Amino acid sequence: MTSILEQLKDSVSQALVAAFGTELADTDPLIAPTNNPKFGDYQSNVALSLAKPLKQNPRAIAQSIIDNLQLEDMCDSPTIAGPGFINFTLKSNYIGRLLREIQPDERLGIPQVQPTEKVIVDFSSPNIAKEMHVGHLRSTIIGDAIARILEFRGYDVLRLNHVGDWGTQFGMLIAYLREAYPEALTTANALDIGDLVSLYKKAKVRFDEDEKFKQTARQEVVNLQAGAEDSLHAWKLLCDQSRQEFQVVYDLLNIKLEERGESFYNPFLADIVSELEQKGLLEESEGAQCVFLEGFTNKDGDPLPLIVQKTDGGFNYATTDLAALKYRVKEDGAARIIYVTDSGQANHFAGVFQVAKKAGILPESVEVVHVPFGLVLGKDGKRIKTRSGETVKLKDLLDEAIERAKNDLETRLKEEERQETPEFINHVAQVVGLSAVKYADLSQNRTSDYKFDFDKMLDLKGNTAPYLLYAYVRPQGISRKGNIDFSQLDTDTQIVLTEEAELVLAKHILQLEEVIKEVESTLLPNRICLYLFELSQKFNQMYEQCEILKADEPQRTSRLILADLTARTIKLGLSLLGINVLERM
RNA sequence: GGGCGAGUAGCUCAGUGGAUUAGAGCAUUUGGCUACGAACCAAAAGGUCAGGGGUUCAAAUCCCUUCUCGCUCACCA
Numbered sequence A: 001m002t003s004i005l006e007q008l009k010d011s012v013s014q015a016l017v018a019a020f021g022t023e024l025a026d027t028d029p030l031i032a033p034t035n036n037p038k039f040g041d042y043q044s045n046v047a048l049s050l051a052k053p054l055k056q057n058p059r060a061i062a063q064s065i066i067d068n069l070q071l072e073d074m075c076d077s078p079t080i081a082g083p084g085f086i087n088f089t090l091k092s093n094y095i096g097r098l099l100r101e102i103q104p105d106e107r108l109g110i111p112q113v114q115p116t117e118k119v120i121v122d123f124s125s126p127n128i129a130k131e132m133h134v135g136h137l138r139s140t141i142i143g144d145a146i147a148r149i150l151e152f153r154g155y156d157v158l159r160l161n162h163v164g165d166w167g168t169q170f171g172m173l174i175a176y177l178r179e180a181y182p183e184a185l186t187t188a189n190a191l192d193i194g195d196l197v198s199l200y201k202k203a204k205v206r207f208d209e210d211e212k213f214k215q216t217a218r219q220e221v222v223n224l225q226a227g228a229e230d231s232l233h234a235w236k237l238l239c240d241q242s243r244q245e246f247q248v249v250y251d252l253l254n255i256k257l258e259e260r261g262e263s264f265y266n267p268f269l270a271d272i273v274s275e276l277e278q279k280g281l282l283e284e285s286e287g288a289q290c291v292f293l294e295g296f297t298n299k300d301g302d303p304l305p306l307i308v309q310k311t312d313g314g315f316n317y318a319t320t321d322l323a324a325l326k327y328r329v330k331e332d333g334a335a336r337i338i339y340v341t342d343s344g345q346a347n348h349f350a351g352v353f354q355v356a357k358k359a360g361i362l363p364e365s366v367e368v369v370h371v372p373f374g375l376v377l378g379k380d381g382k383r384i385k386t387r388s389g390e391t392v393k394l395k396d397l398l399d400e401a402i403e404r405a406k407n408d409l410e411t412r413l414k415e416e417e418r419q420e421t422p423e424f425i426n427h428v429a430q431v432v433g434l435s436a437v438k439y440a441d442l443s444q445n446r447t448s449d450y451k452f453d454f455d456k457m458l459d460l461k462g463n464t465a466p467y468l469l470y471a472y473v474r475p476q477g478i479s480r481k482g483n484i485d486f487s488q489l490d491t492d493t494q495i496v497l498t499e500e501a502e503l504v505l506a507k508h509i510l511q512l513e514e515v516i517k518e519v520e521s522t523l524l525p526n527r528i529c530l531y532l533f534e535l536s537q538k539f540n541q542m543y544e545q546c547e548i549l550k551a552d553e554p555q556r557t558s559r560l561i562l563a564d565l566t567a568r569t570i571k572l573g574l575s576l577l578g579i580n581v582l583e584r585m
Numbered sequence B: 001g002g003g004c005g006a007g008u009a010g011c012u013c014a015g016u017g018g019a020u021u022a023g024a025g026c027a028u029u030u031g032g033c034u035a036c037g038a039a040c041c042a043a044a045a046g047g048u049c050a051g052g053g054g055u056u057c058a059a060a061u062c063c064c065u066u067c068u069c070g071c072u073c074a075c076c077a
Helices: A004-020 A046-054 A058-067 A092-102 A134-152 A168-180 A193-209 A211-226 A229-253 A262-278 A317-330 A343-358 A394-416 A422-442 A465-481 A500-509 A512-522 A526-545 A555-576
Strands: A031-033 A042-044 A079-081 A085-088 A118-122 A156-161 A283-285 A288-297 A303-309 A336-342 A367-373
Touching (some): A004 A031, A004 A042, A004 A058, A046 A085, A058 A079, A092 A500, A092 A555, A118 A134, A134 A156, A134 A229, A134 A336, A134 A394, A134 A422, A134 A512, A134 A555, A168 A193, A168 A211, A193 A211, A193 A229, A229 A394, A262 A303, A288 A343, A303 A317, A303 A343, A317 A336, A317 A343, A394 A422, A422 A465, A422 A526, A465 A526, A465 A555, A500 A526, A512 A526, A526 A555
Parallel strands (some): A118 A156, A336 A367
Antiparallel strands (some): A031 A042, A042 A085, A079 A085, A283 A288, A288 A303
């Protein structure tokens, strides 16, 4: 189905050519939804922008466009307003026809891209031997949502978990374990993740305080990167234990990821450095092998290097990211690579991308995008730190969300004197709790800092997941009460939309395609949240004003279809955010 | 000091260059259930869109500048 916006654009473009000649064939018709319903549904601002080049009065231009427009089956006759806006109001029977078109379609009329392209989404990426904390929540949830949206649009998406399973922290950990718990280096599951985390902290303290230990730790990294047998064995044990723990969280959140950690690229690191050398990009500075960047300076105004090999001979994350980039371009054949990490890494990625382009690793045809997100702040507005101080563990956070949702539900059941099984209560609590956490994060513009607040996150009122879930449950209630199978509704007779609330709702349902396409390019999932919230509001308003089951035909069937399409749109939209719906709650 | 980002209602945040009233939600005040489940709806109140310039027919939005606050600036990732 061609979206309303595209149809209008085409029509106005044709009218422009008809009225003013083919030189305007490429002029953007500047169609946008109106921001006030009293001006109709869509407006074109093109007449104003053409006033100067055409040296004509914008209202006269608008009139010429209208005279050449052919939109009879779509809109009432367009009107000129103010200095020269053209306003379009969609006909209700046209809207009814569009609803009919999407009604039998599982995808609700949203097309898939042709041909498909390979897209890599790199997200989550926790560090081995550390617990997943609230900071990983954003990357995991946002990355998953982006992957789902692109998958739905038909892209061949590879979801990569670039796990921090390599690097200095392992030198530190192994060196410390050798010192303190040698048995843990040889026996599986001698330590649980909780121990690992406290070990990490102790090792970090030793690392920071003891220069000799620091040297030993650095040597361990080099040994590991060189493939020393006993170091590798210890490393594998550490990774396995962490992996099990991560999986618990991924299962709970229903996140699917392919693990390809930093260690995967280890065999390619030396080649990357020599490749840079061959291209004449490499310089030695203070003992380290660097590529100096354009447009980046340090405190003293000197050019900033991207270090690809450290003084001790070890490689670092810049080297790994270059190797990963090359692999993803050459072996995976990615056309678009999306990195979902916090905005603090913006400089790093800008540097890596610049060097990769210079070195010919990254061709023009491949789009790389850093999708940054803001910090996780405490309720006090200060940063929640990862290494010092107490951080909120992700698992604990999710459990508490579910627990709170359960308490809330039980209170409600008591008030309403409803009886439900424990299975029902647990299931609803789990869906509501997890949805609330995901939605609270996704509904904000990801680029702003995220103020982490249990009470707000778990509030069941307002622009929250429970509000949307409830809007989904209401049509299901109608279906049960009226003994109606939505999938068996009449698909032939005309849909009639008489009440204002019905029209408003119907038009909103038809906006889904535009919203999804927008998110596909901006990678801002909060647009979908806003859309679904507004949809839910509009449905609730219609529900309040229009009787459905008791209405006479043809209103009754039309309204049932509206209710069904609302529910299916919410279900689809939420599924793109990784959120499940409930039939009852 | 450089780079990047942010400053919109008491609070949390949307906001796609347009039309005498800049939008939500929360909180506050006030109405609406013998029910298609009120986890809802309706109404009120709340703003010199940080300040100052500029471009434009039109600026919260683009440009410049000042102030404030974050993040970041070589061997952690």
